Amino acid sequence: MVEIEVEVKNLTKKFNGFTAVDNISFKVKKGEIFGLLGPNGAGKTTTINMLSTLLNPTSGYARVSGYDIVKERENVRRSIGIVFQEPALDNKLTGKENLEFHAMMYGMSKEERKRRINEVLELVELSDKANVLVENYSGGMKRRLEIARGLIHKPKVLFLDEPTLGLDVQTRRRIWDYIKKLNKESNITIILTTHYMEEADYLCNRIAIIDHGKIIAMNTSKRLKDKLGGDVITFEIEEKADELMDIISKLKFVKSVKKHDNKLTITVEQGEKRIPKLIRMAQKNCIDIKSVTLHKPSLEDVFLHFTGKTIREKEASQKDRIMEFGRRRFRR
Secondary structure, three states, X not given: OOOEEEEEEEEEEEEOOEEEEEEEEEEEEOOOEXXXXXXXXXXXXXXXXXXXXXXXXXXXXXXXXXXXXXXXXXXXXXXXXXXXXXXXXXXXXXXXXXXXXXXXXXXXXXXXXXXXXXXXXHHOOOHHHOXXXXXXXXXXXXXXXXXXHHHOOOOOEEEEEOOOOOOOHHHHXXXXXXXXXXXXXXXXXXXXXXXXXXXXXXXXXXXXEEEOOEEEEEEOHHHHHHHHOOEEEEEEXXXXXXXXXXXXXXXXXXXXXXXXXXXXXXXXXXXXXXXHHHHHHHHHOOOOEEEXXXXXXXXXXXXXXXXXXXXXXXXXXXXXXXXXXXXXXXXX
């Protein structure tokens, strides 16, 4: 029987009329890496904050390791570890001292603290930096130390909020490997938030795509891509994109057409064979195509399919939405 480590049902969070998380539901199995993928401002961090008892939900409920996040807060907190989006280390302490302080907060004995500090430092390959001040750590080293701190009390669930935000590509890859290793060796359940498509694709057993506080799609990466089916053709067009979209959408072999900026994204079977016909149709209607690309569906294509925009475009619109909410509050 599959053991459910996290259960979320109709969870909602409102801030003075602004709905940050909108009636979401999902379950996470023990030992699973579950991702919340979406743009900044989509409600990912608010969800994590509710599940980790930092915020009370407006409605709905959730259980983490069998404990209610509102009624059994202390039990939830003993069962989880969390790595926040913003750094939360004391730069004037050494790596070891940061871990020591955190372990004491959990009431661990001196012997247990010593053993666990050595174990987690070895896990994240920072044993040789244990007595170095954190202010002298690189960004990647700090992130690894924060992960070690989140593991010090052997939590059942680890929350990672944008775990590689701001890191360079090489360091990001190393953090991914640490997360995979951690999950495999300890069978710990991990819930992470990210707006990096490749991060969700590489790490997560299942992904929930979240936008405007709602979960709009949820499945494995492969099954999400399979929903689109076939190949993805992208046409870059200077003008008349709407006209070409109307023409193409009527073709029987076309599964879907999405327009964003000056591009059309077309999902078809046997894309290589369809491109010449699509180009001829454009030429027949005096529509110039600047460039053509062909690829298998990606998570970016999945996000575009469900929202009509890329994740970067969504981030811009989410920012405007949040700023407008702030202006309304200020006027009151």
